[in-house]
Structure formats: structure tokens, C-alpha cells
Amino acid sequence: MNVVKTLDDLMCVRNAAVAFSESNHPAESVEIKISMATCGIAAGAREVNNYLAALTKREQIPVNIVQTGCMGYCYAEPTIEVTLPGGEPVVFGFVNNAKVDNIVTHYIRKGVMPEDAVWIKDKVQTGTDSSPRQLHIALRNCGHIDPENIDDYIKADGYLALGKTVTQMTPDQVIKIIMDSGLRGRGGGGFPTGLKWQITRKVEASRKYVVCNADEGDPGAFMDRSILEGDPHTVIEAMVINGYCTGADRGLVYIRAEYPLAIERLKVAMRQAREYGFLGERIFGTDFSFDIEIRYGAGAFVCGEETALIHSMEGKRGEATVKPPFPSESGYNGFPTNVNNVETYANIPAIILKGAEWFGRIGTGKSKGTKVFALAGKINKVGLVEVPMGTTLREVIFQIGGGIKDGKKFKAVQTGGPSGGCLTEKHLDLPIDYDNLLAAGSMMGSGGMIVMDEDDCMVAMAQFYLDFSVEESCGKCTPCRIGNKRLHEILQKITSGVGEESDLERLRNLAIVIKDTALCGLGQTSPNPVLSTMNNFYDEYIAHVRNQACPAHQCRKLTQYFIDPEKCTGCTLCSRSCSVDAIKGERKTPHVIDPILCVRCGTCFDKCKFNAVYVH
Amino acid sequence: METLYLSHSNITKLHAICEEYNNDPGELINVLHAAQGALGYLPAEVQEVIASKLKIPVSKVYGVVTFYSFFTMTPNGKYPVSVCLGTACYVRGAEKILEELERQLEIKVGETTQDGLFSLDCLRCVGACGLAPVISIGGKVYGRVTPEKVKKILSEYYFQEK
The missing domain is CATH 3.10.20.600 (Ubiquitin-like (UB roll))
Incomplete structure (x- = not known):
């Protein structure tokens, strides 16, 4: 492979890639994309992939099977997208080997939709239509390209933004585009990205760093993982652009060790980018050099906070420190460091190619894109x-x-x-x-x-989040270390049915004090779930402390399960599913739950077909 | 803490890992990842070896090991069971799965069964929220788990051991 030294070289690589895939996959071949992100694989995408490959080979059907990243239909994994020659792409969900058989015999062979197919009809728009339901910018390549094939990325305009930036534009011009676009940090804070770049650019230092924050710690969030698994090159490209603009020659990706597949794909992408010369010395034949290293997180939510993240990369405990100085002035090993989130980076190449004005037209007044x-x-x-x-x-x-x-x-x-x-x-x-x-x-x-x-108790929900914050507190400042612990204790008291009305007042006051006095973002925001549930669901708190009742029947100590003897048919389903043998009764006679043995798991409630189990 | 003596070959392994990272204290977390990968866990002796090799106090190594949930000072079972307690799994009943596992294995979170087969842990989100609630056993992810399925899943492993 020759190193790409000019924009023309990039075009040559692109044309060669297009010609290569055309010669390998003639026009009559069927294109099949398989969503192979972590959740797809866990649901069996690999088996589907192997089966499909073997089947189409055996039946001699010309196909082009592409393993892509997440298509976004997580509920229906494994998912595959089938495009017949000259046709529109169709996405099938809940695919298994039997469904593959049907898709091949009916849809691929005859163009008829199989009866048992779960056909996902939502269409994602990637254009600039007036009011699309979904619009993919950061996810523009996820589920469309093979993340482990750099040519696929180049065919989708990959590294074009980088080429234009380093060969045709000054760093200030690029920063102006990012500023004009109105892009704000997607990691949570919402700080204007262009401004951050400009601050780092203006600081004079012998060395600067660019960091990608891929420490996605929010439990229940998987955007960054999906982008890294589905389109790692876009993050690499944006980091190099960031390096060019801020004057950094080194990039660091701080990524959770819990994301082995994302790490693997990022490593593959980095290796390919180096081969093509998008990372390394003299990028696009200019004087600008840049390379990236990976640093692993080790399971600490607080490390999503910039200063804690930087300490963690230095091999220390991930404790937050007071800002200023901001990382843009003094960050990794004391050098100016520009930290941006994965999703923020994923927007950059698109903004540079399509312009600030295009991006600025999407979104609301102060939140663009x-x-x-x-x-x-x-x-x-x-x-x-x-x-x-x-x-x-x-x-x-x-x-x-x-x-x-x-x-x-x-x-x-x-x-x-x-x-x-x-x-x-x-x-x-x-x-x-x-x-x-x-x-x-x-x-x-x-x-x-x-x-x-309706089945979720909001007090228990607040307790769940507090449980998380208590465990994840780095312990450095008192309000977070001790305050959150006390908040958690009060909530525990309330959900156990021994709370008093005066506890609610204490809860609110303490929450406000923590919010005002904690050192970093984690501590200042940890009482939010308590305050917002108190503001919106005060009646639930009152029910817990005044009537010792949980309206959602979720708090175990406040609920008890009973069987209505009128409705119970004695089918024994509940007693057979009870894991602690708390349900007694003869076949065809009403059953009874022993409240002492019962652990309130609710299985009998979910299982009963006659609605005979009820909660109090 | 129970006394444990590292074999000569394990000490050599640890030294090699430290050298791979140029004995740079800034690489401590990467060193610990590699050490845990090689030995399974990071008992006090291992931390002492690493500290002396990187020329930093043991207290610093201990501070880092105990700060991050990924590092463990006790050996895992042959099949480490992790229950995802991320929010998506929580609202879909992960707590019940955890309780069922505690009951079936007769251990609490953070413990290992006496036969050394299973250890039980919680983790925060593997990112497979579409399949919630999720558990993972030795890296294999099981999605859409129910309390009734727990016994069946565990029996696969008991069966393998027979």
C-alpha cells in the first residue's frame, strides 16, 4: 500500500476501492449487511453470519456479505439488511437460522416477503429533508460500512475532511468552521467545541495533547461504544484534525476496559490509518505529524470528568481536581490537553465537509445539530x-x-x-x-x-441512582463522600417503610447542600435524581412515609403478595415457579403464599394466568 | 491477609510486564491490566513486586487497585458470573436475577463458591441494553434473562464439570 500524500492520492485510493468491490461483486449480487456490534453478537449474529455465508455459497447465490456495526435496532437483534439488485434495502429483525432459510428461499430468490419475517419498516433519513424523524450525522456510517475496512470508510468520504483541512486550510479557518457550526460537547456538559479548541490553540507550550473521552460510564448508555464499534475511523480522523487545529502531535483515547470489541476495532482502524499515512509522520505530505495511543479505564464513573480522566491516564487514582486550571491550559502531565467526547468527534468530519451553515440549520437556537x-x-x-x-x-x-x-x-x-x-x-x-x-x-x-x-417506584429509582453515586464517588471531597452516603441512608429508610415526614425535609436540604458544595461534576449532579423525583413525584414519597405504602408495589418491604382463593384454579404453575417454595396447596384447590418464606420476587404475579395473585 | 508466595515464574512474568511498559509509573494502570490478565487477580504480593519494579510506594499501587472496580484482590471462580446492574437492566428486573443467583450459588456478591467454580459480581452496563436484563459468565453474555432461566443457565456449567 502506498502512503496517501495528496488529495489526489486519496481519490485514487477511493476509485480503486470502488473498482475493486465492483469487480468482486457484480451488479447482480445481493448485498447483505449484518449488524455485528456487541449486542448483535450476544444475540447470535455470528452464528447467523456463518450460516448465511455457508447457505449462499452452497446455493451459489452471488452475495456481498458485509459485517457492519450497530444499525440501531437493538430490540430486534440479530438484524440483517438485504438489498436486492436495484432494490431498496430491507431490514429483517430477530433473525435466526430458520429465518435465514426463509429469507433466502422467499425474498432473495423470489422477491417475496416471507410470512414469518420481522420486517423493520422505520426508515432513517440521512439527507437534509425538512423534518426527518431521525437524522444520522454522528452515526452516518454505523450499520452501513465495515468498520474493519478502511476502504469502506474512504468510499464514504472518509479522510476527505482531514485531507482538505491539512492541505488547504489554516487551523484558524477550521476552528472558525467548528465555532460557526455551533457544535457543543456531546459528553454532557455542552461546552462549545470550537471555543475549547481555540483556547487550547492559544496556549503556548512545547507539547500539547488531544484526548478522546470514550469512558462511557453512564449505566444504560451505549452511544460511544456503538460509534467506536461501527465507525472507528471517523473518531481517528477527527482527532487528527483536532491535533492539527490545536497544535498537538499526540492523541490519547481513554476507553473503558469493559468494551473489548470497541478496543479491538479501534486498534485495527489505527493500524490501517498508519498504513495509509493518516496517522504518523508528515500527514498528506505536510509538515504535520500526529499519532494516537490507547489508554484503558478500569471501571470508575468519575473518570468521565476531564480532570479525573487525565489523572487516570497518568496512572493515578481518578480523582477530580479543582478547575481552573482547565485541562486546555494544564492537563496530561502538565501539558495543555483538549478533551472531547466520542460523539463530538464523530460530528467533526461531516461539519467540515458540509459546512457550518448546513450544521447550523439543524437543531434549535443554542443547540445545533x-x-x-x-x-x-x-x-x-x-x-x-x-x-x-x-x-x-x-x-x-x-x-x-x-x-x-x-x-x-x-x-x-x-x-x-x-x-x-x-x-x-x-x-x-x-x-x-x-x-x-x-x-x-x-x-x-x-x-x-x-x-x-407505572410499575417503577420513583423513590426506589432515586435510591438506585444514589447507590451508584455512593459507589462511584472518588472520596476526595466531603459533600460527595459523606453527603451522598447520608442521602442514600435516608432513602433506604423511606423505602423500608420506617421513614418519617421530617426525613423528606432533611433529604431536600442535604441534596441542595451537596449540589452547591461538591468539588466536581459527579458530586454536584448526584443529588439530581433525588430532587427531580421529589419535585415530580412528591406524592409517592408521602405515600411511603405517611402510609408505609409503595404505590408502584416495587419496594419489597412495603409489599406483600396474596392469592385470591376465588380466582385461583389450583393449576400449580405459581408453586412450581416459586424458587423458595413459599406457595403451598393441593392441585385444583386454592393456593396460599407463606409471607415468611416469600421473598417478594413477583414471579407468581407474572406467571399467574388467572390474575389470582395480587399485591398490597 | 493470608500469606501467599508467588512462584519464581510468576515474578518473572510480572517483571516482564513492567519492562514492556518501560517501568514507567505513568503506565501503572496498563501494567495492572496486564498483570491481572496474566495471574487472574492482584493480591498484595503482586502489588509489592510491581511497586518495587516501578520504584513507587506500594501504597500508591494499592490505592489504584482499590480505586478501580475492574481490579480485584481475590481470585475469581472458574466461571466468573457478572450481573449487569446498569439502569436499563435494573428497570427490567436485574435485582431479582441477582437474588436468584445468590440463592442458587449460596454466595453473596463478591464471593466465590467453595468448589471454586463460580464467583459472583455486579457490573455497570455492558452496553447490551437491548437484551436487558443481562448476565455474563466468563465473558459469554446471556440476554433476556428471567429468574427461572438462572437455574438452567447454571446447569450448563455444572454439566460441563461432570
């Missing part, structure tokens, strides 16, 4: 979605997400993870952007969006 959300929880279509800023929660949850699971009633949605807050029915028509979410008592966060239904 799109946001990727990991939609999860009690929702029908768990998945990865990217929508323009200003889309409402209702559109995301009910249109894209397909509404609440099992026909239950929507109760709340948590954005911003453990640092955010819950939003309720009355916020459903709120256009999502940084400022609106803050005003509503939550925050954008990194993009986790967890939907809760």
Missing part, C-alpha cells in the same frame, strides 16, 4: 437513535421507540443518567435541547434515555 440517544428501559424498541435537537420526547419515545412495553402506562424518562433527572408526562412535548432539559430539572448528559412505566 443532532443528538444520539441510547433509548432503553420499558420501551418497545430499545435502540440507538439520532434525532435533530428540538425533537420532542414524545416523538422519541412513542414514534421512534414504539411506546411503552406491554401496553403499560408511561411514567417518567430519565435523561443524563445518574447526574440527570426524570421528566414526566408534562414534559413529553418539550423540544429536547441542552437548555430545555436543564430548565426542566434534568440535563442532556451523554445520551442515556431510560424509560420507566
Whole structure:
């Protein structure tokens, strides 16, 4: 492979890649893409891939099977996308070997949709149509290209932005484009990206660093993992551009060790980028050199915070420090360091190629572009979605997400993870952007969006998040280390049915004190789930302390299961599924639950076909 | 803490790992990742060897090992069982799965069964939220788990051992 030294070289590589795939896969071949991200593989995508390859080979069907990253339809994994020659792509969900047989015999051979196929009809728009439901900018290549093939990325305009930047533009011109676009940090804070780059650029130092924050710690968020697994080259390209603009020659990716597949694909991509000369000495034949190293996280949520992340990269405990000095002035080993999140980087090449004006037209007043959300929880279509800023929660949850699971009633949605807050029915028509979410008592966060239904107790939910914050507190400052512990204790008291009304006052006061006095972002935001649930669901707190009752029947110590002897048919299903043998009774006679043995797991409640089990 | 003596070959292994990272204290976390990968866990002796090789106090190594949840000072079972307690799994009933595992294995979180087969741990989000609730056993991810399925999943492993 010859190193790419000019934009013309890049075009040659691109043309060669196109010619190569055309000669290998003639026009009559069927294109099949298999979503091979972590969740797809866990659901069996690898078996499907092998089976499909063997089957099409045996039946001599001309195919081009591409293993892509996440297509976003996580609820329906494994998913495959089939494009017949000259046809539109069709996505099939819940694919297994039997379904592959049917897809091949009916759809690929005859063009007829098989009866048992789960056909995903949502179409994602990647253009600039007036009001698309989803618009993929950061995810533009995810699920479309093979992440382990650099030629695929180059065919999709990959490294073109880098080429243009280093050969035709000055760093200031590039920074101006990023500033004009209005792009803000997608990791949660929402700091203007262009401004951050400019600050780092202006600091004089013998060495500077560019860091990619891939320490996706918010439990229930998987945007960054999906981007790295589906399109690692875009992150590499953007980091090199960032290096060119800020004057850094070294990049570091700080990534969670829990993401082995993302790490593997990033390593493959880095190796390919080096071979092509997009990383290393004299990039595109200029004087600019840049290379990237990987640093591993080791499981600490606080390391998503810039200063803690930098300490962790230095091999220390990931404790946060007071800002200023900001990392842009003094970061990794004391050198100016520009830290951006994975999703922020994924936007950069697209902005440079399509222009600040194009990007600025998408979104709302102060929040431009799109946001990727990991939609999860009690929702029908768990998945990865990217929508323009200003889309409402209702559109995301009910249109894209397909509404609440099992026909239950929507109760709340948590954005911003453990640092955010819950939003309720009355916020459903709120256009999502940084400022609106803050005003509503939550925050954008990194993009986790967890939907809760009527069966979720909001006090228990607050306790769950506090449990997380207590465990993840680095222990450096008192409000977070001790304050959160006390908050957690009060919540525990309430959910155990021994709380008093005066506890609610203490809870709120302490939460406010922690918010005002903690050192870093983790501590300052950890009381948010408590405050927002108190603001929106005060009646649930009251029910817990005044009546010792949990309206959602979730708090174990406040619930008891009974069997209605009128309705029970004695089918024994409940007693057979009870793992602690707490249900007694003869066949065809009403059963009884022993409250002492019962662990309130709710299995009998879920299992009973006659609605004979009830909760109090 | 129980006394444990590292074999000569393990000490050599640790030295080699430190040297691979140029004995640079800034690479401590990478060194610990590699050491845990090679030996399975990071008991006090291992930390002492690493500290002396990198020329830093043992307290510093200990501080880092105990700070990050990925590092462990106790050996895992042959099949380490991890329950995802991320938010998506939590709202879909991960706690019940955890309780069922504790009951079936007769151990608490952080412990290892007496026969050394299973150890039980929690983790925060493997990112497979579409399959919630999720558990992983020795790196294999099981999705859409229910309390009833737990016994069946474990029996696969008991069966292998027979």
C-alpha cells in the first residue's frame, strides 16, 4: 500500500476501492449487511453470519456479505439488511437460522416477503429533508460500512475532511468552521467545541495533547461504544484534525476496559490509518505529524470528568481536581490537553465537509445539530437513535421507540443518567435541547434515555441512582463522600417503610447542600435524581412515609403478595415457579403464599394466568 | 491477609510486564491490566513486586487497585458470573436475577463458591441494553434473562464439570 500524500492520492485510493468491490461483486449480487456490534453478537449474529455465508455459497447465490456495526435496532437483534439488485434495502429483525432459510428461499430468490419475517419498516433519513424523524450525522456510517475496512470508510468520504483541512486550510479557518457550526460537547456538559479548541490553540507550550473521552460510564448508555464499534475511523480522523487545529502531535483515547470489541476495532482502524499515512509522520505530505495511543479505564464513573480522566491516564487514582486550571491550559502531565467526547468527534468530519451553515440549520437556537440517544428501559424498541435537537420526547419515545412495553402506562424518562433527572408526562412535548432539559430539572448528559412505566417506584429509582453515586464517588471531597452516603441512608429508610415526614425535609436540604458544595461534576449532579423525583413525584414519597405504602408495589418491604382463593384454579404453575417454595396447596384447590418464606420476587404475579395473585 | 508466595515464574512474568511498559509509573494502570490478565487477580504480593519494579510506594499501587472496580484482590471462580446492574437492566428486573443467583450459588456478591467454580459480581452496563436484563459468565453474555432461566443457565456449567 502506498502512503496517501495528496488529495489526489486519496481519490485514487477511493476509485480503486470502488473498482475493486465492483469487480468482486457484480451488479447482480445481493448485498447483505449484518449488524455485528456487541449486542448483535450476544444475540447470535455470528452464528447467523456463518450460516448465511455457508447457505449462499452452497446455493451459489452471488452475495456481498458485509459485517457492519450497530444499525440501531437493538430490540430486534440479530438484524440483517438485504438489498436486492436495484432494490431498496430491507431490514429483517430477530433473525435466526430458520429465518435465514426463509429469507433466502422467499425474498432473495423470489422477491417475496416471507410470512414469518420481522420486517423493520422505520426508515432513517440521512439527507437534509425538512423534518426527518431521525437524522444520522454522528452515526452516518454505523450499520452501513465495515468498520474493519478502511476502504469502506474512504468510499464514504472518509479522510476527505482531514485531507482538505491539512492541505488547504489554516487551523484558524477550521476552528472558525467548528465555532460557526455551533457544535457543543456531546459528553454532557455542552461546552462549545470550537471555543475549547481555540483556547487550547492559544496556549503556548512545547507539547500539547488531544484526548478522546470514550469512558462511557453512564449505566444504560451505549452511544460511544456503538460509534467506536461501527465507525472507528471517523473518531481517528477527527482527532487528527483536532491535533492539527490545536497544535498537538499526540492523541490519547481513554476507553473503558469493559468494551473489548470497541478496543479491538479501534486498534485495527489505527493500524490501517498508519498504513495509509493518516496517522504518523508528515500527514498528506505536510509538515504535520500526529499519532494516537490507547489508554484503558478500569471501571470508575468519575473518570468521565476531564480532570479525573487525565489523572487516570497518568496512572493515578481518578480523582477530580479543582478547575481552573482547565485541562486546555494544564492537563496530561502538565501539558495543555483538549478533551472531547466520542460523539463530538464523530460530528467533526461531516461539519467540515458540509459546512457550518448546513450544521447550523439543524437543531434549535443554542443547540445545533443532532443528538444520539441510547433509548432503553420499558420501551418497545430499545435502540440507538439520532434525532435533530428540538425533537420532542414524545416523538422519541412513542414514534421512534414504539411506546411503552406491554401496553403499560408511561411514567417518567430519565435523561443524563445518574447526574440527570426524570421528566414526566408534562414534559413529553418539550423540544429536547441542552437548555430545555436543564430548565426542566434534568440535563442532556451523554445520551442515556431510560424509560420507566407505572410499575417503577420513583423513590426506589432515586435510591438506585444514589447507590451508584455512593459507589462511584472518588472520596476526595466531603459533600460527595459523606453527603451522598447520608442521602442514600435516608432513602433506604423511606423505602423500608420506617421513614418519617421530617426525613423528606432533611433529604431536600442535604441534596441542595451537596449540589452547591461538591468539588466536581459527579458530586454536584448526584443529588439530581433525588430532587427531580421529589419535585415530580412528591406524592409517592408521602405515600411511603405517611402510609408505609409503595404505590408502584416495587419496594419489597412495603409489599406483600396474596392469592385470591376465588380466582385461583389450583393449576400449580405459581408453586412450581416459586424458587423458595413459599406457595403451598393441593392441585385444583386454592393456593396460599407463606409471607415468611416469600421473598417478594413477583414471579407468581407474572406467571399467574388467572390474575389470582395480587399485591398490597 | 493470608500469606501467599508467588512462584519464581510468576515474578518473572510480572517483571516482564513492567519492562514492556518501560517501568514507567505513568503506565501503572496498563501494567495492572496486564498483570491481572496474566495471574487472574492482584493480591498484595503482586502489588509489592510491581511497586518495587516501578520504584513507587506500594501504597500508591494499592490505592489504584482499590480505586478501580475492574481490579480485584481475590481470585475469581472458574466461571466468573457478572450481573449487569446498569439502569436499563435494573428497570427490567436485574435485582431479582441477582437474588436468584445468590440463592442458587449460596454466595453473596463478591464471593466465590467453595468448589471454586463460580464467583459472583455486579457490573455497570455492558452496553447490551437491548437484551436487558443481562448476565455474563466468563465473558459469554446471556440476554433476556428471567429468574427461572438462572437455574438452567447454571446447569450448563455444572454439566460441563461432570
